[in-house]
Amino acid sequence: MSNIVHKDSSQRASVLQHVSQNIRHLRHAAELSQSALAERSGVSRRMLVAIEAGEKNVSLTTLDRIAEALEVAFSDLIKAPDNRDPSRINELAWTGVHPGSKAVLLASSAATREVELWEWRLEPGEVYPCEADADGWSEQLFVFEGCLSLEVEGQKHLLNAGEFFSFASNRRYAYRNDGEVATRFVRNVVI
Amino acid sequence: MSNIVHKDSSQRASVLQHVSQNIRHLRHAAELSQSALAERSGVSRRMLVAIEAGEKNVSLTTLDRIAEALEVAFSDLIKAPDNRDPSRINELAWTGVHPGSKAVLLASSAATREVELWEWRLEPGEVYPCEADADGWSEQLFVFEGCLSLEVEGQKHLLNAGEFFSFASNRRYAYRNDGEVATRFVRNVVI
DNA sequence: AGGGGTTGCGCAGTATACTGCCCACTTTCA
DNA sequence: TGAAAGTGGGCAGTATACTGCGCAACCCCT
Numbered sequence: 052m053s054n055i056v057h058k059d060s061s062q063r064a065s066v067l068q069h070v071s072q073n074i075r076h077l078r079h080a081a082e083l084s085q086s087a088l089a090e091r092s093g094v095s096r097r098m099l100v101a102i103e104a105g106e107k108n109v110s111l112t113t114l115d116r117i118a119e120a121l122e123v124a125f126s127d128l129i130k131a132p133d134n135r136d137p138s139r140i141n142e143l144a145w146t147g148v149h150p151g152s153k154a155v156l157l158a159s160s161a162a163t164r165e166v167e168l169w170e171w172r173l174e175p176g177e178v179y180p181c182e183a184d185a186d187g188w189s190e191q192l193f194v195f196e197g198c199l200s201l202e203v204e205g206q207k208h209l210l211n212a213g214e215f216f217s218f219a220s221n222r223r224y225a226y227r228n229d230g231e232v233a234t235r236f237v238r239n240v241v242i
Numbered sequence: 243m244s245n246i247v248h249k250d251s252s253q254r255a256s257v258l259q260h261v262s263q264n265i266r267h268l269r270h271a272a273e274l275s276q277s278a279l280a281e282r283s284g285v286s287r288r289m290l291v292a293i294e295a296g297e298k299n300v301s302l303t304t305l306d307r308i309a310e311a312l313e314v315a316f317s318d319l320i321k322a323p324d325n326r327d328p329s330r331i332n333e334l335a336w337t338g339v340h341p342g343s344k345a346v347l348l349a350s351s352a353a354t355r356e357v358e359l360w361e362w363r364l365e366p367g368e369v370y371p372c373e374a375d376a377d378g379w380s381e382q383l384f385v386f387e388g389c390l391s392l393e394v395e396g397q398k399h400l401l402n403a404g405e406f407f408s409f410a411s412n413r414r415y416a417y418r419n420d421g422e423v424a425t426r427f428v429r430n431v432v433i
Numbered sequence: 434a435g436g437g438g439t440t441g442c443g444c445a446g447t448a449t450a451c452t453g454c455c456c457a458c459t460t461t462c463a
Numbered sequence: 464t465g466a467a468a469g470t471g472g473g474c475a476g477t478a479t480a481c482t483g484c485g486c487a488a489c490c491c492c493t
Contacts, residue, residue, distance in 0.1 A: 066306050066316055084439060095482050100441060107480065108301045110450075111320075115257050125257055126317060129302075166357050166432050168382050170406070191359050193428055195386040215361070237384055237428045241357050275469060286452045291471060298450065301480075 066129065070114070071105040073128050077121045078103075092120035169238035173199070173228035184220040188242045191217045197234030200227040210236070257320065261305070262296040264319050268312045269294075283311035360429040364390070364419035375411040379433045382408045388425030391418040401427070 078088050085103075089096035093116055101107035102117075118125045173179065192201065192210065199210040204222040218224070220240075228234040269279050276294075280287035284307055292298040293308075309316045364370065383392065383401065390401040395413040409415070411431075419425040 067302060070302065086439080096440095097442090097483070098481055101481085104441080108303045108450095110299045110301045110480070111258060111261065111305070112299045113481080114302070125320065129317065129320065166430070168384065168406075168430055170384060170404075193359065193361060195426070195428075213361075215359075235386070237386075239357070239359055239430060277469080287470095288453070288472090289451055292451085295471080299480095301450070304451080 067105050067108070069130065070109065070128055071103050073130070074099075074117060074121075075103045077123055077127070081121055083121075088117070088120055092116045094120075167240040169240065171226070171234075171236050171238050173197075173226060173234040175228055175231050175233065177234075178225060178227045180225040181220070181223065183222050183224075185242075188220045188240065189218065190220045191215070191239040191241065192236055193239075194234065194236040196236075197228065197232050198230040199234050199236055200229045201225070202227065258296050258299070260321065261300060261319055262294050264321070265290075265308060265312075266294045268314055268318065272312055274312075279308070279311055283307045285311075358431040360431065362417070362425075362427050362429050364388075364417060364425040366419055366422050366424065368419045368425075370417040372411070372415050372417075374413050374415075376433075379411045379431065380409065381411045382406070382430040382432065383427055384430075385425065385427040387427075388419065388423050389421040390425050390427055391420045392416070393418065 078085070081088075083091070085096050085099050088094075089099055094113055098107065098113070099117075102109055114128055115125055118128050121128075192199065193215050194210045194212050196212055198212065201208040201210060201216060201218075201224065203218055203224040208216055210216055269276070272279075274282070276287050276290050279285075280290055285304055289298065289304070290308075293300055305319055306316055309319050312319075383390065384406050385401045385403050387403055389403065392399040392401060392407060392409075392415065394409055394415040399407055401407055
């Protein structure tokens with residue numbers, strides 16, 4: 052060990068705390084007992100007790116076996132609990148002195164990596180088919196001109212100008228303009 | 243160990259692979275040698291070699307000490323390597339069969355936590371002043387109707403319909419509609 | 434009162450993460 | 464040509480993650 056003075060361990064401890072809390076929550080959500088999770092994951096129940104108590108330093112493979120048994124993404128185990136208020140969606144967040152001046156929250160999503168903002172324009176009759184993205188990706192659309200036909204795995208959604216839609220993009224989907232004027236929209240790609 | 247048959251270990255291995263690749267990349271990005279990182283993190287260089295070779299099963303605290311020394315978020319170490327091309331901004335990513343059908347990438351930003359998509363509307367003369375956000379927050383604006391006057395710490399930017407702007411919002415800024423028709427825009431808030 | 438399920442924890446033993454020191458190889462630079 | 468810096472890896476030793484077992488405590492049944 053070097054003689055470097057490290058920052059206090061609160062951050063490190065909090066990571067472990069998140070893990071233990073997350074595992075316990077997810078295990079309860081899956082309605083599994085410690086014994087059942089131990090058997091499914093191959094991690095000993097004794098270790099699960101220690102992990103949930105936050106008194107052991109877990110390894111990546113152990114954590115991943117647990118994630119696999121809980122059928123959740125690895126990142127779900129380590130991420131901090133969401134302390135945002137999810138009920139703010141569609142909330143009228145601000146109104147100005149002039150009637151009509153307003154700000155509306157369309158979507159709020161926990162992003163772990165990347166955000167891409169796209170401007171799209173589809174002429175009448177145009178189709179843009181998409182393969183499924185990897186798990187975790189989602190898209191948020193806001194149409195500001197024309198009408199967008201969105202098809203997500205067989206299910207159709209019609210978005211008129213001013214409307215908004217959000218969906219997980221780990222499925223086949225397609226954008227289509229079935230109208231008679233150009234469709235323009237903003238596409239937010241997030242993971 | 244139970245006699246349960248587990249899924250193949252490819253998934254588990256890939257997590258470790260991501261970690262090793264990420265650490266190597268981030269270490270190089272920080273222009274640190276293995277020795278330097280070892281000293282800053284308190285993790286032995288011997289261990290760093292093993293981790294970067296993907297031949298050891300890292301523990302959470304070890305990983306966190308590395309993250310701290312690299313000054314990156316813990317989640318940055320475990321997430322899948324970014325296979326997206328960062329130089330695609332303003333690239334005309336897609337054109338349809340009809341002339342005018344197109345998709346343009348307006349912005350791409352690495353998000354570590356949260357994304358909020360807002361719809362705004364400002365009547366003529368309306369002003370919305372904002373205090374500085376915390377460090378790390380940034381905003382991306384796309385105006386689709388009217389004209390938006392954006393003022394970021396004394397510097398003015400005029401955005402007409404169809405135009406786009408991106409800025410770090412850890413400074414005082416204000417939205418203003420100096421035009422004579424309503425301004426409508428999409429506001430993407432990201433950290 | 435008693436049996437089955439769940440959880441927390443002490444303990445001994447094993448596997449392995451982690452360290453520290455070693456040397457070999459390569460690249461860079463004077 | 465040689466010194467210095469960076470990297471990969473062998474090896475012995477230590478710390479600790481992890482297992483398996485056993486026991487106690489607390490439910491919820493009947």
